[in-house]
Amino acid sequence: xxxxxxxxxxxxxxxxxxxxxxxxxxxxxxxxxxxxxxxxxxxxxxxxxxxxxxxxxxxxxxxxxxxxxxxxxxxxxxxxxxxxxxxxxxxxxxxxxxxxxxxxxxxxxxxxxxx
Amino acid sequence: xxxxxxxxxxxxxxxxxxxxxxxxxxxxxxxxxxxxxxxxxxxxxxxxxxxxxxxxxxxxxxxxxxxxxxxxxxxxxxxxxxxxxxxxxxxxxxxxxxxxxxxxxxxxxxxxxx
Numbered sequence: 001x002x003x004x005x006x007x008x009x010x011x012x013x014x015x016x017x018x019x020x021x022x023x024x025x026x027x028x029x030x031x032x033x034x035x036x037x038x039x040x041x042x043x044x045x046x047x048x049x050x051x052x053x054x055x056x057x058x059x060x061x062x063x064x065x066x067x068x069x070x071x072x073x074x075x076x077x078x079x080x081x082x083x084x085x086x087x088x089x090x091x092x093x094x095x096x097x098x099x100x101x102x103x104x105x106x107x108x109x110x111x112x113x114x115x
Numbered sequence: 116x117x118x119x120x121x122x123x124x125x126x127x128x129x130x131x132x133x134x135x136x137x138x139x140x141x142x143x144x145x146x147x148x149x150x151x152x153x154x155x156x157x158x159x160x161x162x163x164x165x166x167x168x169x170x171x172x173x174x175x176x177x178x179x180x181x182x183x184x185x186x187x188x189x190x191x192x193x194x195x196x197x198x199x200x201x202x203x204x205x206x207x208x209x210x211x212x213x214x215x216x217x218x219x220x221x222x223x224x225x226x227x228x229x
Contacts, residue, residue, distance in 0.1 A: 004158070033216075041203065043219040056216065091158055100147050100209040101166055104217065106158030 006107035021110040022074040025094030037089040082114040117142040121220035136191040138206030146208035
């Protein structure tokens with residue numbers, strides 16, 4: 001079973017509010033991913049890190065999404081001004097390496113509801 | 116760009132029956148192929164993965180998958196399902212130049228009834 005810990009399990013916000021969720025990757029895994037899973041089971045890759053450095057991210061030109069993985073602290077994903085369309089399950093995953101063959105180990109997710 | 120198609124949104128089978136969940140992919144190069152399962156209120160768990168070698172790969176809990184390059188497919192199978200196998204199953208691909216980034220299919224919801 002995965003040891004990726006995500007908090008909170010559920011998050012309810014009003015439109016325009018900040019929404020912040022956290023992820024503790026599996027011990028020894030330097031690579032962390034964030035995915036968004038909507039109600040239609042469509043997955044959207046958001047960003048990934050190796051240690052504290054961003055490897056890849058989608059075009060966050062809306063600038064509403066930000067993420068970080070500071071050393072010795074949980075990783076976090078924050079939505080500055082939530083919109084109804086942001087309602088989804090946000091999945092954090094970690095892996096022992098960054099090759100395409102690596103297995104991703106997923107947390108249970110944070111389910112965000114924007115009212 | 117790669118894509119993954121799971122043509123069956125829902126599959127219902129009786130306990131003890133055999134199972135096949137279909138997955139077809141489109142990619143300019145042979146990708147890494149994965150099957151993940153998502154149980155209710157949980158994240159994704161890896162069942163198996165494939166890149167090369169024997170086209171039939173064994174996974175956890177009695178699952179196996181068969182790769183076919185000619186058909187661009189990676190179907191998941193199980194000889195005898197249990198009610199606890201009820202979940203959503205996702206096929207996913209990853210290609211070499213994208214660092215660990217997965218492209219997922221839309222999932223197949225499996226319902227096993229007694």
